[in-house]
Amino acid sequence: MAVTASQPGGIADHIHPEPQGFIRKYVFSIDHKIIGIQYIVTSFVFMVLGGLLAELIRIQLMNANGGFMTPDTYNEVYTIHGSTMVWLVIVPMVTGGFGNFVFPLQIGARDVAFPWLNMVSFWMFPPAGLLLYASFLVGAPVAGWTEYPPVSLQGGPGTSMWCAAIFLVGVGTTLTGINFLVTALKMRAPGMTFTRMPLFVWAQFATAPLVMIATTALAAALAALFMERQFGVPFYDPTKGGSPLLWQHMFWFYSHPAVYIMILPVFGIISEVFPTFARKPIFGYKMIAFSSISIALLGFMVWAHHMFTSGLAPFLQLPFMIMTMVIAIPTGIKVFSWLATLWGGKIQYTTAMLFAIAFIATFTLGGISGVFLAAIPFDLWAHGTYFIVAHIHYVLVGGSLTGIFAGMFYWYPKMTGRFMNETLGRWTFWLFVIGLNGTFVPMHWLGLMGMPRRVAEYDPQFQTINRVESLFSFVMTFAILLFFINALWSIRHGKRAGHNPWHARTLEWQIPSPPPYYNFKHIPTVLANPYAFDEPVPYAGLEDELTDSPVPIPAGAH
Amino acid sequence: MRAALAADQFYQETRDLRVTGFLLFMVSDLVLFSSFIFAYLYLRNTGQGWPPPGAPHLNLALAALNSVVLFGSGATIHFALENWKHEKFMKFAGWTLATIVLGIMFLSGQGIEYYSLYTVDHASWAGSGIFGASFFTLTGMHGLHVFAGIIYLTVLLLQATQGKYTFKHYTGLTLGTLYWHFVDVIWVVLFSIFYLI
Ligand code: HEM
Numbered sequence: 001m002a003v004t005a006s007q008p009g010g011i012a013d014h015i016h017p018e019p020q021g022f023i024r025k026y027v028f029s030i031d032h033k034i035i036g037i038q039y040i041v042t043s044f045v046f047m048v049l050g051g052l053l054a055e056l057i058r059i060q061l062m063n064a065n066g067g068f069m070t071p072d073t074y075n076e077v078y079t080i081h082g083s084t085m086v087w088l089v090i091v092p093m094v095t096g097g098f099g100n101f102v103f104p105l106q107i108g109a110r111d112v113a114f115p116w117l118n119m120v121s122f123w124m125f126p127p128a129g130l131l132l133y134a135s136f137l138v139g140a141p142v143a144g145w146t147e148y149p150p151v152s153l154q155g156g157p158g159t160s161m162w163c164a165a166i167f168l169v170g171v172g173t174t175l176t177g178i179n180f181l182v183t184a185l186k187m188r189a190p191g192m193t194f195t196r197m198p199l200f201v202w203a204q205f206a207t208a209p210l211v212m213i214a215t216t217a218l219a220a221a222l223a224a225l226f227m228e229r230q231f232g233v234p235f236y237d238p239t240k241g242g243s244p245l246l247w248q249h250m251f252w253f254y255s256h257p258a259v260y261i262m263i264l265p266v267f268g269i270i271s272e273v274f275p276t277f278a279r280k281p282i283f284g285y286k287m288i289a290f291s292s293i294s295i296a297l298l299g300f301m302v303w304a305h306h307m308f309t310s311g312l313a314p315f316l317q318l319p320f321m322i323m324t325m326v327i328a329i330p331t332g333i334k335v336f337s338w339l340a341t342l343w344g345g346k347i348q349y350t351t352a353m354l355f356a357i358a359f360i361a362t363f364t365l366g367g368i369s370g371v372f373l374a375a376i377p378f379d380l381w382a383h384g385t386y387f388i389v390a391h392i393h394y395v396l397v398g399g400s401l402t403g404i405f406a407g408m409f410y411w412y413p414k415m416t417g418r419f420m421n422e423t424l425g426r427w428t429f430w431l432f433v434i435g436l437n438g439t440f441v442p443m444h445w446l447g448l449m450g451m452p453r454r455v456a457e458y459d460p461q462f463q464t465i466n467r468v469e470s471l472f473s474f475v476m477t478f479a480i481l482l483f484f485i486n487a488l489w490s491i492r493h494g495k496r497a498g499h500n501p502w503h504a505r506t507l508e509w510q511i512p513s514p515p516p517y518y519n520f521k522h523i524p525t526v527l528a529n530p531y532a533f534d535e536p537v538p539y540a541g542l543e544d545e546l547t548d549s550p551v552p553i554p555a556g557a558h
Numbered sequence: 559m560r561a562a563l564a565a566d567q568f569y570q571e572t573r574d575l576r577v578t579g580f581l582l583f584m585v586s587d588l589v590l591f592s593s594f595i596f597a598y599l600y601l602r603n604t605g606q607g608w609p610p611p612g613a614p615h616l617n618l619a620l621a622a623l624n625s626v627v628l629f630g631s632g633a634t635i636h637f638a639l640e641n642w643k644h645e646k647f648m649k650f651a652g653w654t655l656a657t658i659v660l661g662i663m664f665l666s667g668q669g670i671e672y673y674s675l676y677t678v679d680h681a682s683w684a685g686s687g688i689f690g691a692s693f694f695t696l697t698g699m700h701g702l703h704v705f706a707g708i709i710y711l712t713v714l715l716l717q718a719t720q721g722k723y724t725f726k727h728y729t730g731l732t733l734g735t736l737y738w739h740f741v742d743v744i745w746v747v748l749f750s751i752f753y754l755i
């Protein structure tokens with residue numbers, strides 16, 4: 001197997017004719033860059049919906065006796081909130097979104113391995129989202145995003161729609177995973193050996209198999225739930241010999257790897273933003289790359305840490321506890337490598353960099369609460385309380401979403417040719433960080449004091465803290481609103497950025513912004529890894545990219 | 559000459575991509591089967607013993623015969639592709655046709671098994687507890703795969719007769735063969751876990 005497939009005249013050198021017409025160019029596009037932006041935009045649209053639901057939750061919780069909506073509606077609202085944020089926002093954003101836009105450019109390819117399949121993957125996503133929201137019309141699922149039976153067996157018809165929606169979006173993600181893995185293996189530019197790949201590419205490379213394997217396991221669990229609900233085929237119903245624990249095993253066998261699907265690509269974003277704005281080579285390139293791989297592998301061996309209170313056989317609990325703690329090691333390696341990258345760097349405090357720095361702090365807090373939870377005695381206390389809510393929001397909002405904002409500010413000039421407004425960006429940043437911590441820090445206390453999660457009414461002693469959280473959540477929502485305004489406004493009015501405003505060194509920055517549909521006139525040759533900041537960029541064959549020279553038709557293309 | 563070389567390289571690399579992608583697709587599919595197999599083994603080992611009360615009797619002899627049929631088809635499809643590589647079109651067509659016929663025989667055998675389970679033992683997908691859930695779901699999924707494979711091979715055979723593939727460029731045929739072997743291997747596992755243990 002050749003390490004790199006791209007040779008002059010080969011498949012990677014193939015230039016399609018430029019697509020014509022609005023539909024072929026922007027709707028049913030097969031261009032990875034357009035598809036990436038489609039994913040990003042669609043995910044943000046669903047983030048607005050999921051965010052609205054979040055604010056409904058926070059309004060309900062401002063009073064100990066609720067009263068804003070019925071407990072049944074409340075159950076539907078948090079279920080769809082969680083499902084949206086996981087499957088319609090974070091997962092598609094970091095894989096299909098940033099993955100599609102950035103990663104083929106970074107390996108010097110003209111597209112992914114199967115462009116047409118890529119389009120199909122994307123078009124499973126919006127209908128799946130609509131299906132999920134349509135479930136509100138017939139009675140949405142009520143058992144939380146984890147949909148444990150037997151409750152999920154009893155919920156209204158919307159639960160089956162939930163199964164179908166998540167299945168559909170999952171198939172799309174799986175196909176993307178296959179596509180990316182082949183792309184990473186076969187489409188790299190000549191000279192791009194594994195140890196010369198940018199760290200974002202490493203992150204996508206580690207994520208792709210996770211996506212492929214874990215999501216398929218979820219598909220099986222969902223199909224079984226669907227069959228049981230619609231046709232009465234017993235898998236999970238204990239009165240018919242099934243087992244609710246079976247669902248938990250299958251669900252977490254997917255969903256634990258899924259948390260790494262949601263964070264590994266973001267690690268990749270951070271690993272690009274830090275060296276660029278610290279003007280320093282990334283510290284521990286190989287350690288960061290290999291820790292991604294080891295996280296991906298270990299991620300399959302820890303799922304039962306979600307089931308410590310579910311009646312798991314005692315001899316199984318200890319290994320799962322130990323493995324979970326072991327996985328914190330590669331994560332820690334990354335955090336220390338990033339900190340060492342900052343050490344002694346000439347740091348430029350752009351908005352992207354601010355978000356990346358905040359990521360380190362908030363994500364690490366989430367990681368620490370995770371290690372707490374991995375300790376069985378602590379988990380017995382904290383399971384099912386707001387401590388879990390605090391943990392997942394620190395890793396997903398303080399981790400994934402913060403990293404996504406860093407990535408948006410960083411790559412927006414590449415996507416559009418213009419900067420996002422930095423002043424507005426700073427406002428976004430500070431309000432977001434304040435809102436985020438104000439909302440989620442107190443949830444740790446609530447959890448330790450024993451406030452259960454997923455309840456529409458609660459003990460009055462928790463009311464003050466809940467009100468404070470709600471106020472801060474409005475601040476955070478306002479910050480996100482500012483981000484949207486900024487992103488929309490800057491498409492037309494942002495300052496022009498030129499092709500490489502950050503003086504970054506990966507391949508996507510060596511070509512015009514936005515890149516032409518064929519990406520590179522000539523596939524470049526890669527001479528070293530991109531992070532040696534005191535040397536010239538390590539590529540050959542890029543001379544024509546920024547000039548007016550005609551686009552060559554490579555030999556062998558047809 | 560240069561153009562021809564480049565075209566050949568183009569073909570080789572496209573083939574490389576498609577075969578790799580197809581292998582990964584089969585890995586995903588394998589995970590799908592594995593998940594249901596896990597579910598079956600889990601339910602089997604955590605319930606009140608196996609076979610569960612009222613579970614029907616499977617016809618081991620029929621299934622064994624059926625397995626031989628399917629393994630035979632694994633051999634015939636192998637011969638088909640080898641003959642293609644040796645540029646013997648008629649033999650290729652014959653062996654492919656034999657594979658399709660064996661596939662249909664396998665499905666008929668499955669049909670007989672299902673029919674007798676239904677009429678004699680009154681077993682059904684939803685009505686036979688976790689036995690029905692695991693047995694009919696898994697063998698049904700596999701049967702659908704065989705069915706899809708029969709369609710797939712038929713299409714490939716038609717395309718081949720119409721000259722879609724050349725003796726040098728035949729990625730589609732390779733993929734079809736891979737798929738058929740995959741379906742074969744899945745059956746080995748299903749046969750063992752339902753009929754042998
Ligand atoms: C150092 C790394 C981490 C450790 C040790 C860890 C540990 C844990 C444990 C033990 C639980 C189960 C708690 C319970 O339900 O009783 C849990 C739940 C969870 N974690 Fe983490 N975690 C880590 C990082 C992450 C990351 C990076 C993400 C996502 C990006 C994440 C997302 C979640 C989610 C979504 C849940 C659970 C949800 C639920 O029940 O709804 N975790 N974590």
Ligand SMILES: [Cu+2]
Nearest residue numbers: 256303305306
């Ligand atoms: Cu987990």
